[in-house]
Amino acid sequence: MSFEKTPTPKKGRIGTTKSTNAQAKSKWWLDKEADIYVSVFGIVDKLRDTQSTRHLKNIQFARLYENLDVMSYALGFYESFTSNNSTVSTRPTWNVVKSCIDTVCNKISKSRPKVEFVTEKGSFKLQQKAKNLTQYLEGLFDLTNAYQVCARAFSDACKFGTGAVYVYISEDNNIKCERVLVSELIIDEAEGIYESPQQIHRRKLTQRDQLKEMFPKFKDQIESARTFNATLQNNVVPPDMVMVVESWHLASGPKAEDGRHAICIDNCTLQSDSYTKTYFPFVFYRWCPKTMGFWGSGLAEELAGSQLAINKLLRMIEIAQERMATPRYFIEAGSAVSDDALINGGIGDIITYTGTPPSQSTPAAISPEIYRHVDTLYNRCYEICGVSQLSAMSEKPKELSSGIAMSTYEDIQTERMALSALMYEKMFLDLGKIMIDFSRDCYEEKSNITVKVVGSKFIKKLDWKKVSMDEDEYSMRGFPVSLLPSTPAGKLSTIVQLMQANFIPKEYALSLLDMPDLEQFMSIQNASLNDTNLLIQQMLEDGKPAVADPYMNLTLAIQQGVSAYLNAKVQGDVPEKNMELLRNFIGDCKELISVANPPPPPQLPAMPQMPGMAVGGAAPQSALLPTQ
Numbered sequence: 001m002s003f004e005k006t007p008t009p010k011k012g013r014i015g016t017t018k019s020t021n022a023q024a025k026s027k028w029w030l031d032k033e034a035d036i037y038v039s040v041f042g043i044v045d046k047l048r049d050t051q052s053t054r055h056l057k058n059i060q061f062a063r064l065y066e067n068l069d070v071m072s073y074a075l076g077f078y079e080s081f082t083s084n085n086s087t088v089s090t091r092p093t094w095n096v097v098k099s100c101i102d103t104v105c106n107k108i109s110k111s112r113p114k115v116e117f118v119t120e121k122g123s124f125k126l127q128q129k130a131k132n133l134t135q136y137l138e139g140l141f142d143l144t145n146a147y148q149v150c151a152r153a154f155s156d157a158c159k160f161g162t163g164a165v166y167v168y169i170s171e172d173n174n175i176k177c178e179r180v181l182v183s184e185l186i187i188d189e190a191e192g193i194y195e196s197p198q199q200i201h202r203r204k205l206t207q208r209d210q211l212k213e214m215f216p217k218f219k220d221q222i223e224s225a226r227t228f229n230a231t232l233q234n235n236v237v238p239p240d241m242v243m244v245v246e247s248w249h250l251a252s253g254p255k256a257e258d259g260r261h262a263i264c265i266d267n268c269t270l271q272s273d274s275y276t277k278t279y280f281p282f283v284f285y286r287w288c289p290k291t292m293g294f295w296g297s298g299l300a301e302e303l304a305g306s307q308l309a310i311n312k313l314l315r316m317i318e319i320a321q322e323r324m325a326t327p328r329y330f331i332e333a334g335s336a337v338s339d340d341a342l343i344n345g346g347i348g349d350i351i352t353y354t355g356t357p358p359s360q361s362t363p364a365a366i367s368p369e370i371y372r373h374v375d376t377l378y379n380r381c382y383e384i385c386g387v388s389q390l391s392a393m394s395e396k397p398k399e400l401s402s403g404i405a406m407s408t409y410e411d412i413q414t415e416r417m418a419l420s421a422l423m424y425e426k427m428f429l430d431l432g433k434i435m436i437d438f439s440r441d442c443y444e445e446k447s448n449i450t451v452k453v454v455g456s457k458f459i460k461k462l463d464w465k466k467v468s469m470d471e472d473e474y475s476m477r478g479f480p481v482s483l484l485p486s487t488p489a490g491k492l493s494t495i496v497q498l499m500q501a502n503f504i505p506k507e508y509a510l511s512l513l514d515m516p517d518l519e520q521f522m523s524i525q526n527a528s529l530n531d532t533n534l535l536i537q538q539m540l541e542d543g544k545p546a547v548a549d550p551y552m553n554l555t556l557a558i559q560q561g562v563s564a565y566l567n568a569k570v571q572g573d574v575p576e577k578n579m580e581l582l583r584n585f586i587g588d589c590k591e592l593i594s595v596a597n598p599p600p601p602p603q604l605p606a607m608p609q610m611p612g613m614a615v616g617g618a619a620p621q622s623a624l625l626p627t628q
Helices: 033-050 052-066 096-109 124-143 146-160 208-214 216-224 299-323 339-343 368-385 403-415 418-443 488-500 506-514 518-525 527-542 554-571 576-596
Strands: 114-118 162-169 175-180 199-207 241-249 260-265 268-274 282-286 328-330 359-361 449-451 460-462 475-479
Touching: 033 052, 033 199, 033 241, 033 260, 033 268, 052 096, 052 146, 052 299, 096 146, 096 299, 096 368, 096 418, 114 124, 114 418, 124 146, 124 418, 146 162, 146 175, 146 282, 146 299, 146 418, 162 418, 175 418, 199 208, 208 216, 208 241, 216 268, 282 418, 299 368, 527 554, 527 576, 554 576
Parallel strands: none
Antiparallel strands: 114 475, 162 175, 162 282, 199 241, 241 260, 260 268, 328 359, 449 460
16 A cells, blocks of 8 residues: 655654553554554654654755755655855755766666576476566566666665665555655664664655545544644645554564554554565665665765865855956056046047056966865765766767777776676565565456566566466576667667677578567577477376477477486486377377488499490590590
8 A cells, every 4th residue: 555655844743642652552563453553653753753863864965966955855845945144055066966876877777677587497387487477577567667666766775875665556456666765764773773674664644535535434533633734935835634654563483473564643543454474565775785774875975075075165266256356456546547437448448547557457266276176076976986977978988989898898887886786686686576476465366467578569468377486486586688679779789799690590680670579580480499398398297198290390309309308217207108108209200200301212233244344434435436
């Protein structure tokens, strides 16, 4: 279940119940359903008060990145603070924090990690199910916009240290995911010291009317719940919002029954049910995990000191430019020089004076060391995050012109962020595990799940019962897949490489260059092998006889059949009648080959040699015939 949520500032904060903290119990998951809201709000308010420093730091990091004086997250609005009495602006002028974060995000999140289900010594039927399950998850990633959501979470991790994605089941029984602001999550620092807390709370705001539709049994309590009040600028009237807290507690052990999920407002418990999952419905990414604690440190935190120093120096340079680098006239006291003639004079004007003539001077605004120091700090920021200024400006070195040189240059730059890229791939593995587990809950009784399979011409309908696999039948692996092979230009490049390696005939390559449909070509090329493996699988596992077809690749069928027969013989777990089916199939294939290629006819016996007959050599020559 998901709400539109935004954390609230301390001033005017909603969530404190009429009961005292003494009435709230720390083990809210053991309370009666009617009393859970009291304990939950008491715990959340206490944790927010003790963790106020972290929330203030997040606001500071948002200021550095957004280039705004963000005052709060009230109702999801960034409030830009402006004061008429303020003479010094605190906004960054050279926003190197934003430049570095955006460059890193574009480098890492441009790839689309692929989650693949791999079988270990699996049968052909199991391999096909793993392939279909891979296609199902790819389609589910597209339906839920998982790549865009995870890219936003990665950006949050660079800003605040930690990014989060929430996976939930919607009211129409579909799986969805959304990006979560880390300021919405409340976690006890003592429990999360090893990044494995037992409980997580999430504070969010939702419309009162929307909440009534979701929980019609509690309309009276929702109507009487306290309204979130916030003082916004320009006399903006906030909508009718209610603070909601959603809490999860994991079971204490495999046999424990204290797992709990609850949704509460400040005057009642809207929902409370048992939570049997061994994980939270969140996927987290940390830019730099700390030695201890649940939250990570972000790139903005690493660059904050340098950014503030740059801002201070730039402000000093600005003031010096205004006060020192202004042209000035020096006039001797008592000289008869008109000020208007100096200020408003035109080209070629004649200025009369008496005494010493006036002089003009424009002194240097500030020492050149200050300018060099600013450049040094600016360059150091890019070195800290491991990117070059050329990458930030989308430029390449002038000496790099070939494709191989550019690929090598990209690999060198990516090595600095190899661990970050690996953790980004793991994020999709964790997301895939949750989505597959949720699919078992949602679609166990539902068939014909419509997902758009990547690489398919049409929307493909997958039956979950045919796709579903037990966890001990596969292993999940993540692979970084670039966006390039998915584009027409990338496919054309791949076709040229396959043609140069003699994997694709020239005639097929010319056709693919006109319509780069590699998936269709590969499916046709592998049709003979897939057909043979399917027949062998049906004979060994299902005991279904197979008929050898003269249109098959009979030589390949014999090779695959003999290999499968020997492997089944070594394993010793295939019934003898199934082995007999495979032996008959191999014999039928050999018979079809013998019919198609009959043996050559026997040679006639040699004629006996007659006396006087020449043996071999050239024909006899006659003087009466011309020599040929």
